[in-house]
Amino acid sequence: MSQLIALRRAIAALEPPDIRGAAGLFGFGLADIDDALGGGLKRGALHEVFARRTMDAAAAEGFGLCLALRAAGERPIVWARQDYSETEAGALHGEGVAAFGGDPDRLILVRPRDATGVLRAANEAARCAGLGAVLAEVWGTPKTLDLKASRRLxxxxxxxxxTLVMIRGGAEPEASAAMSRWSVAAAASTPLEANAPGPPAFEAALLRHRAGVAPKSWRVEWDRDRLVFAAPLPRAVVPVPADRPARAAREPLMRRAG
Incomplete structure (x- = not known):
């Protein structure tokens, strides 16, 4: 309960509730996907991201963060993350958020003990129009996360x-009210000059879309400088400097509610 109270205080300090996010869609920044989706994914809706295998939990988290960054713009993001997710996929770090091009200072991290706490925090945060996006990360298939709960979200x-992005690790898709459902696995990225590690890469499959978009798969990389998804390059390239400095060295690395 203290986590929820702290979250309420944090979001109360944000913009007034009558300031809403831009209506409509947010795109991936990659024409192949955006065209298939009719322009992008719906704002103000629930979208699900499933890890294809247990070992792909970190990839699902990264893909979910990318979607949140695309939807949020310059506004804050709340990430409600079940404690067990840290055991399975590792802890979140500000340096990692910055490596994806996000601003750790605009990330509010909530760490509920169980799935029930995640759902409560996500429901509370999703009602705050001053936020840019909400990430809700639940591990496994808890009974509290049913069709009724997804409808509330x-x-x-x-x-x-x-926009609310539900990240699921160690779970199989089931009935929900989500607008779209994705299955994500890690992919090999295009190496940079001198065989340096390349950008984050994903095998992303659209499993279901309530608007009737046909299932399809893409292999994509994340451009942290432009905050867009991109098609993998066929060869190594010289990295282009970011147009803004990384925020990894700044304190605090991320705000935590509670």
């Missing part, structure tokens, strides 16, 4: 215009 997101 969808209604909360629709009421504020805030």
């Amino acid at each position: 969808s209604l909360a997101a629709a009421s504020s215009g805030v």
